[in-house]
Amino acid sequence: MLNFTVGPVMADDEVLAVGGEQVPYFRTQEFSNVMLENEALMKEFVNAPYEAKAVFLTGSGTASMEAVVMNLFTEKDKLLVIDGGSFGHRFTQLCDIHKIPYEAIKPERGCAVSAEMLAPYRGKGFTGLLVNIHETSTGVHYDPQLLGDFCCEENMLFVIDAISSFLADPLDMQEVGADVIITGSQKVLACAPGISIIVLGEKALKRVQTNESKTMYLDLKDALKNAERGQTPFTPAVGILRQINARLRRIKLNGGASTEIAKIKAQAEDFRSKIKDLPFEIVSESMSNALTPLHPTTASAYDIFLELKDHYGIWICPNGGDMKETIFRVGHFGAQTTAHNDTLILALRDLQKKGLL
Amino acid sequence: MLNFTVGPVMADDEVLAVGGEQVPYFRTQEFSNVMLENEALMKEFVNAPYEAKAVFLTGSGTASMEAVVMNLFTEKDKLLVIDGGSFGHRFTQLCDIHKIPYEAIKPERGCAVSAEMLAPYRGKGFTGLLVNIHETSTGVHYDPQLLGDFCCEENMLFVIDAISSFLADPLDMQEVGADVIITGSQKVLACAPGISIIVLGEKALKRVQTNESKTMYLDLKDALKNAERGQTPFTPAVGILRQINARLRRIKLNGGASTEIAKIKAQAEDFRSKIKDLPFEIVSESMSNALTPLHPTTASAYDIFLELKDHYGIWICPNGGDMKETIFRVGHFGAQTTAHNDTLILALRDLQKKGLL
Numbered sequence: 001m002l003n004f005t006v007g008p009v010m011a012d013d014e015v016l017a018v019g020g021e022q023v024p025y026f027r028t029q030e031f032s033n034v035m036l037e038n039e040a041l042m043k044e045f046v047n048a049p050y051e052a053k054a055v056f057l058t059g060s061g062t063a064s065m066e067a068v069v070m071n072l073f074t075e076k077d078k079l080l081v082i083d084g085g086s087f088g089h090r091f092t093q094l095c096d097i098h099k100i101p102y103e104a105i106k107p108e109r110g111c112a113v114s115a116e117m118l119a120p121y122r123g124k125g126f127t128g129l130l131v132n133i134h135e136t137s138t139g140v141h142y143d144p145q146l147l148g149d150f151c152c153e154e155n156m157l158f159v160i161d162a163i164s165s166f167l168a169d170p171l172d173m174q175e176v177g178a179d180v181i182i183t184g185s186q187k188v189l190a191c192a193p194g195i196s197i198i199v200l201g202e203k204a205l206k207r208v209q210t211n212e213s214k215t216m217y218l219d220l221k222d223a224l225k226n227a228e229r230g231q232t233p234f235t236p237a238v239g240i241l242r243q244i245n246a247r248l249r250r251i252k253l254n255g256g257a258s259t260e261i262a263k264i265k266a267q268a269e270d271f272r273s274k275i276k277d278l279p280f281e282i283v284s285e286s287m288s289n290a291l292t293p294l295h296p297t298t299a300s301a302y303d304i305f306l307e308l309k310d311h312y313g314i315w316i317c318p319n320g321g322d323m324k325e326t327i328f329r330v331g332h333f334g335a336q337t338t339a340h341n342d343t344l345i346l347a348l349r350d351l352q353k354k355g356l357l
Numbered sequence: 358m359l360n361f362t363v364g365p366v367m368a369d370d371e372v373l374a375v376g377g378e379q380v381p382y383f384r385t386q387e388f389s390n391v392m393l394e395n396e397a398l399m400k401e402f403v404n405a406p407y408e409a410k411a412v413f414l415t416g417s418g419t420a421s422m423e424a425v426v427m428n429l430f431t432e433k434d435k436l437l438v439i440d441g442g443s444f445g446h447r448f449t450q451l452c453d454i455h456k457i458p459y460e461a462i463k464p465e466r467g468c469a470v471s472a473e474m475l476a477p478y479r480g481k482g483f484t485g486l487l488v489n490i491h492e493t494s495t496g497v498h499y500d501p502q503l504l505g506d507f508c509c510e511e512n513m514l515f516v517i518d519a520i521s522s523f524l525a526d527p528l529d530m531q532e533v534g535a536d537v538i539i540t541g542s543q544k545v546l547a548c549a550p551g552i553s554i555i556v557l558g559e560k561a562l563k564r565v566q567t568n569e570s571k572t573m574y575l576d577l578k579d580a581l582k583n584a585e586r587g588q589t590p591f592t593p594a595v596g597i598l599r600q601i602n603a604r605l606r607r608i609k610l611n612g613g614a615s616t617e618i619a620k621i622k623a624q625a626e627d628f629r630s631k632i633k634d635l636p637f638e639i640v641s642e643s644m645s646n647a648l649t650p651l652h653p654t655t656a657s658a659y660d661i662f663l664e665l666k667d668h669y670g671i672w673i674c675p676n677g678g679d680m681k682e683t684i685f686r687v688g689h690f691g692a693q694t695t696a697h698n699d700t701l702i703l704a705l706r707d708l709q710k711k712g713l714l
Binding site for chain 1: 358360362364365367368373374376377378379380381382383384385415416417418419420423447450451454541543549550551552570571572573574575590591592593594595596597666672674675677
């Protein structure tokens with residue numbers, strides 16, 4: 001199957017080979033070395049400050065979102081949440097569950113956040129901002145510099161869930177002043193799903209140390225203590241962590257984060273240039289390079305997903321909830337080439353010929 | 358490397374082949390079918406009642422332990438915890454974190470729980486019992502029938518963490534009256550680590566539905582709702598779930614749970630018969646078939662672990678904490694044969710020859 005979803009995506013041969021190997025015992029110096037290298041490369045690729053730390057949780061991106069909300073904030077905080085789609089909305093739900101006071105900025109679906117939208121929240125005692133920098137449900141990429149400058153001026157902690165934006169869009173932790181960056185194994189890292197990653201800067205680390213632990217599995221204090229020696233408190237998804245190692249090393253050899261971002265940008269631009277005469281509307285402004293969100297004007301988005309899956313060996317990414325029939329997404333990461341885009345375009349034209357598009 | 362640890366362990370060729378495949382997109386009927394089959398086979402192998410449900414969490418066994426404590430119990434409960442080693446102790450820590458009242462029974466290290474030890478807790482209003490039925494840190498296998506009868510007579514919920522006992526020791530959910538059984542992907546299932554599994558009976562399911570959710574990631578209400586259609590609330594470790602499917606199907610084809618248990622029992626007995634003249638003491642009574650816990654009387658347990666790892670290509674399982682120097686464990690599950698036992702014995706005899714044992 002040709003996979004244009006937003007995760008899991010197609011892995012390269014090196015990552016697949018690791019997946020097919022026996023998973024080694026992990027309470028060893030050998031595995032610690034793998035983990036310490038993973039941490040160093042993750043920090044390098046987001047340009048994290050020297051004192052930052054990275055932890056690897058066995059879980060989905062939501063596990064890391066919840067870990068950050070639980071470990072960094074308390075009922076004494078007052079957070080601002082960018083709630084522009086289902087993933088931003090998840091941050092508000094996490095604040096509800098853990099009784100963290102917050103207000104939500106709700107940009108219209110598919111729209112970015114502007115300085116004007118932030119202005120009313122100045123000087124109101126907010127202590128942190130939570131954002132899915134690429135709202136994966138709609139494809140909007142918010143401006144990290146705009147949000148970072150606001151957080152800096154307001155002395156707020158700046159938490160970026162960059163789950164599907166890491167290595168797809170430029171993101172410099174020091175330049176934008178982010179305190180936390182979250183991502184996962186199955187997005188641009190293009191490994192099997194099961195690991196999410198949190199990079200924490202100095203202020204965030206201090207918060208973790210100060211706050212009382214309210215969980216064992218998602219306890220970042222314990223994760224950070226174990227990470228000092230390249231270990232985890234509980235048996236992690238060792239196989240996926242070894243895949244991540246192979247992939248991070250390959251990205252480094254290829255020229256680092258900027259090369260990977262350029263590749264995905266080119267892949268996105270190639271696709272977007274080729275769909276100009278197809279009956280699709282791009283539904284979001286300020287798009288991430290990671291994916292293109294499309295509204296088919298002549299057919300059901302979900303029917304197109306099913307047709308491509310069942311008759312062409314191609315997965316595009318359906319949307320859920322009230323966007324199911326109107327929007328699908330095409331991801332541009334994983335082991336893709338522009339030839340794969342051509343195959344997808346051919347299939348779409350064939351659907352058009354059959355009157356299904 | 359020859360792997361005699363207690364997880365991750367050696368996978369068979371079928372499971373490895375799945376690990377080397379591309380991970381498919383999962384919001385599809387095809388993947389739902391895999392998950393529904395996984396649930397049915399898990400239920401079959403523990404002889405769960407018809408109305409029981411199984412959920413698959415992306416996380417270690419501790420994630421499922423915490424999920425069960427958080428979702429089934431509240432501050433109105435009064436639990437009894439078998440605290441006979443580091444995993445049993447973890448249940449007491451989880452009760453502390455989530456403010457669930459409990460008392461701990463602390464059998465001496467390496468010792469089983471007897472009816473006499475339970476007697477003082479009769480008629481004292483306990484509402485549930487938590488046990489790691491095979492205390493993996495010391496190798497003790499507690500008697501599930503004894504504990505189950507006690508829970509039945511006292512009208513207590515019976516929670517069994519069978520992480521490394523599932524498919525190594527007989528366990529019949531209906532016969533022993535268990536309400537919850539927990540296990541993980543990297544034990545006898547011999548897949549990559551990253552998935553833990555919870556089978557819940559009717560009383561446990563009712564508890565989950567009645568109690569308020571205090572977490573998003575470990576919320577069993579949400580997991581159960583999604584499981585109805587063979588899905589999960591968040592992106593799961595799809596690759597590992599597909600490995601589990603291959604493995605469960607193979608176990609079924611080979612004759613089911615009893616065949617697998619017999620295989621591991623034979624593997625354990627073979628090993629135990631072959632070490633009789635080596636300078637080891639078995640440190641626990643009432644052993645699980647899953648592993649043999651050994652105290653070397655002439656050398657440091659951890660030094661033996663390092664020697665075997667660095668010079669013989671063999672992993673045995675070191676212990677942590679205050680048992681590090683005195684105890685190591687030899688696991689009997691994963692793709693092992695008695696010929697592998699011979700290789701390990703040869704290596705141990707060689708260490709003896711060198712004066713290192």
